[in-house]
Amino acid sequence: KNQVEQSPQSLIILEGKNCTLQCNYTVSPFSNLRWYKQDTGRGPVSLTIMTFSENTKSNGRYTATLDADTKQSSLHITASQLSDSASYICVVSAPGIRVTDKLIFGTGTRLQVFP
């Protein structure tokens, strides 16, 4: 069964520190991997989308990496800010026929940044 697992479930860091969130997946074949940020009470917002051939992609202080051989991705946040407090969701896209096979969501990592 296609699955996406994220770790840790939750994380607390101090403002200004760096952190790394992990995403492991068993989806095969694979089209792309996405990271979304979801603020409390809001819908998810796309941060990055990486295809099979991309190893890294940045969006400001957010850098996502992808190792398609080991089926692992990470999201690195540099110099964290209070506004980074949110849930981060990993989503793997697959070239399935049925729409339910096309987007597989992880359960998210909840990040809290304290001053």
Added chain:
Amino acid sequence: NAGVTQTPKFQVLKTGQSMTLQCAQDMNHNSMYWYRQDPGMGLRLIYYSASEGTTDKGEVPNGYNVSRLNKREFSLRLESAAPSQTSVYFCASSEDGGGGNSPLHFGNGTRLTVT
């Protein structure tokens, strides 16, 4: 641009009551989706519409119906609400059908409680 707009933002229903959740997007996207989000679980697809006039069941369609009124609007109806339908509902849209490289654009959700 407003993006994806959902109404209402909050709703409380009694068991057996019915209601319709409204969603509209102004990005001229063909694909639209309804997801539910529950604590500790990833987003789960309820229904999907690839284009005006077409709808497909997702992972958890029981107890729901949808209407793709036109290209902009995609509504979700609960005919007889049950406590198990207490959740946060998100509407989303995308240029492609989820398996491509286009991101999903989400609304800010409807928080539904069924007592």
